[in-house]
Amino acid sequence: MSLLRDRLFSSVALGHLTVDFLNGSRAVLLAYLSVPLGLSNAAVGMFSTIYVVSGSLTQPIFGWLADRIGPRWVASVGIFWMAAFYGAAMLISSKTSLIFLVLASLGSAAFHPAGTMQATLRGRTHFSGRETSAAAYFFVFGQLGLFFGPMVSGPMLEQFNLVGLLPFAALAVPVGVFAASQLRKPAIIERAQEPDAVIPVSATDPLISSTTLLFFALLAAFQAWAQQNMITFVPKYLSDMGQSAATYGLIAALFMGGSAMGNLLGGRLADRYGKRRVAFIGLALAGIPLYLVSMVGWSSSLYLLIPLAGALTGATHSIIVVLAQRIIPGGMALASGLILGFMFTSGALGTLLSGPVADLWGFSVLFQFTAGITLAAAIFALWLKRS
Numbered sequence: 001m002s003l004l005r006d007r008l009f010s011s012v013a014l015g016h017l018t019v020d021f022l023n024g025s026r027a028v029l030l031a032y033l034s035v036p037l038g039l040s041n042a043a044v045g046m047f048s049t050i051y052v053v054s055g056s057l058t059q060p061i062f063g064w065l066a067d068r069i070g071p072r073w074v075a076s077v078g079i080f081w082m083a084a085f086y087g088a089a090m091l092i093s094s095k096t097s098l099i100f101l102v103l104a105s106l107g108s109a110a111f112h113p114a115g116t117m118q119a120t121l122r123g124r125t126h127f128s129g130r131e132t133s134a135a136a137y138f139f140v141f142g143q144l145g146l147f148f149g150p151m152v153s154g155p156m157l158e159q160f161n162l163v164g165l166l167p168f169a170a171l172a173v174p175v176g177v178f179a180a181s182q183l184r185k186p187a188i189i190e191r192a193q194e195p196d197a198v199i200p201v202s203a204t205d206p207l208i209s210s211t212t213l214l215f216f217a218l219l220a221a222f223q224a225w226a227q228q229n230m231i232t233f234v235p236k237y238l239s240d241m242g243q244s245a246a247t248y249g250l251i252a253a254l255f256m257g258g259s260a261m262g263n264l265l266g267g268r269l270a271d272r273y274g275k276r277r278v279a280f281i282g283l284a285l286a287g288i289p290l291y292l293v294s295m296v297g298w299s300s301s302l303y304l305l306i307p308l309a310g311a312l313t314g315a316t317h318s319i320i321v322v323l324a325q326r327i328i329p330g331g332m333a334l335a336s337g338l339i340l341g342f343m344f345t346s347g348a349l350g351t352l353l354s355g356p357v358a359d360l361w362g363f364s365v366l367f368q369f370t371a372g373i374t375l376a377a378a379i380f381a382l383w384l385k386r387s
Contacts, residue, residue: 003137009122011182012071012115013141015079018175019111020142021168022086024149024256026051026101028249029165031235032157037095041236045355047098048232052348055105056341063113063337071114071333072183078114079176082107087169090162097162113337118183120325120332132275136267136318143260143314147253150235154249213327215383220320220339221346222377223283226290227313228347229354229370230255234306237363241298251306258307259314266315275319276384283378286312287371294367313374316381323384 003009030044039047066074082104089100116138123134156164234255238248262282270278289309293302324339325332350373358366 003123003134006122008182009119009138011179012075012119012122013138014175015075015111015179016115016119016138016142017145018172019079019082019108020145021149021152022082022104022145022172023108024146024253025153025165025168026149027232027235027252028150028153028157028245029101030232031239031248032245033097034236034239041233041358042355044236045232045351045358047101048228049348049352051102051105052228052344052351054102055109056344056348058106058109059113059337059341059344060334061337062110063117063331063333063335066114066117066333066337067331070183071118072180075111075114075118075183076176076180078107078110078112079172079179080107081110083169083172083176086172087166090165090169109341112340113333114183116321116336116340117331117333120322120336132267132270132318132322135322136264139267139318139321140260140264143256143263146231146256147260149253150249150256151253152249154245154247154252157249158245212383215380216320216323216327217342219279219316219377219380219384220324220343221350222373222380223313223316223320224343224347225350225354226286226370226373226377227259227310228351229366229373230290230306230309230313232351233354233358233363233366236358238298240363243298251302254303254307255310258310259317260310261307262311262314263317265311267318269315270319275323276381279316279319279381279384280378282312282315283374283381286374287378290367290371290374294364294371316377 004013026048030039030047033039034044062074062078085100085104085107089097089104091097092100116135119138120135123137152168153165231252235248235252238251239245266278266282286309289305289312293305293309296302296305320343321336321339325335328335328338354366354369357369
């Protein structure tokens with residue numbers, strides 16, 4: 001049976017699509033609210049950071065919980081929680097809506113470790129020896145959500161204001177029900193039944209030096225920082241140049257669409273040619289379109305440069321997660337929660353630093369700085385073990 005036809009895998013993949021659809025509308029929503037609420041670039045970066053950090057630092061906790069009780073209620077309740085508070089945020093057109101958005105991020109934090117663990121384990125039964133490809137299929141659903149989120153939310157905000165996003169919160173409810181109905185068997189039991197399950201390498205294994213771990217952490221942090229800069233500030237950049245919500249929503253969606261395709265391609269290439277090589281080449285090449293974005297201003301070439309930047313920076317995402325599942329000791333959900341939480345937090349803290357850079361020196365300098373971040377990440381990738 002094809003992995004994509006498997007109902008269990010489909011339930012977590014669809015949940016990932018839904019959760020990240022709501023996550024993906026965040027940048028467009030903040031750009032939309034920045035005018036009536038008087039938010040500066042630094043304030044947009046700060047609220048984006050609070051949103052991401054609150055949904056990141058709690059991921060290891062939810063991952064530990066999913067390892068203990070199974071992913072069923074952790075994943076499904078996370079979807080319900082996010083839908084409820086996201087919908088509440090759309091009903092209040094004041095700074096209180098920002099508080100509800102932060103609370104909604106906890107639902108995302110609950111879903112991601114449980115969903116990542118179950119999808120990876122399920123994928124191994126269909127793609128033996130191709131774990132990065134299996135993880136990439138799961139993550140591409142989330143990135144498609146991040147693609148469609150800004151693409152759809154921009155026109156809906158422009159046409160119907162905040163209430164135009166309420167239907168998307170409502171659609172998350174049946175998705176949560178579907179996930180709860182399929183995730184009945186604890187993932188830890190299913191894992192024990194899999195003869196091909198990969199045992200994670202202990203972090204104290206002498207083959208993994210402290211230097212390698214350090215550069216792996218820096219690789220994950222810088223890749224996440226570069227992507228979060230683009231997700232957060234491209235809509236604000238275009239908004240400041242007088243572009244409509246529909247336009248900057250589409251451009252933001254193209255970045256996430258490119259990231260999704262790059263992630264899928266990067267996962268397949270990593271299984272064939274090696275994780276280290278693919279990570280280095282992708283991140284090194286990513287600096288080119290990022291630098292060009294800083295030079296062209298508003299131009300139709302952005303419709304090409306933005307998705308290309310997304311594809312090259314996103315190609316490393318599944319590689320990082322799969323390596324973390326092998327390196328970090330403990331359950332797979334805990335490992336998934338730790339690495340995803342670390343990456344989301346790193347990206348959020350990076351945008352907290354990047355906001356003042358945009359205020360002081362402009363977006364051109366910010367995008368050039370982001371190009372430098374990806375080149376640094378490419379250098380860190382060279383330190384990954386060939387094995």
